[in-house]
Amino acid sequence: MNDFYSVDSFAQTLDMHPRTVRRYIRNGQLKATKVGGEWRIRKEDAEMFMGGNAKELHENAIEDVQSYIDGFHGQVTGKFQVCTVLDCYVNDKDEAFEISKIVMQHMNEDQDHGPAKSQYYYDKDAKKGRYILWGNPSFIGRVLSSVGEFGKQ
Template structure:
């Protein structure tokens, strides 16, 4: 680990994944998520998070959450944005694995900058493996138009 490498907290991962801090701690306890304690608090590198997010059980969980959130949007269940304009987009992009990961990282950066004070939800799945010629990356994005307008240009090749 480089001394300049960004470290993430349990709260950071919870915010990135829409999981509770309790769930993150359960993943730590069962070994699905690996990190290190620094000053008595858990810290995680980007590599730790990528390894966690690539586990089959975690991928299945996120797919289930994404599907349920789409149904909730259609059914009008999302009440915490009452009275505000919110858009739900499902975007499938077919590209190389490397480009899919790069696009995901770019969008994650925007989400992490914008999420405070905004009603944003972001789900992503990559169907395929690194050795595949082409993979499908699916983005499910919820948020105000201003957020989505920052994301759309990143989807271009």
């Protein structure tokens, strides 16, 4: 089941509302299959969708980072806040996607990350995955350490 996203986890990956993801599915813009009454999105279909929307995701990410710099913190709150841009130059989109799974694992499993969010897109021309992370310093540090360990493999 690791090769599939639920609507909620895919929406979180893209920093979208799950209803938006369901609308993309209904409109045929995103391929998905019903499993046990719930939509599941194959890894390959998710990558194709994200690749096709890379420009829009990139523009949204730039706006979010600029908003953070300008002092609007949005969903991320707390005494200490971090916004970081992580560029990972990779061999192909599969490697970039593996790194995004590391980020999402932390987003889904870390119990003490507090308010946090992330965005990811793959730039096929530059052969890089760009990951933008917002959260408290210890959470962002754990994510970056995990990605660093992946890079040593």
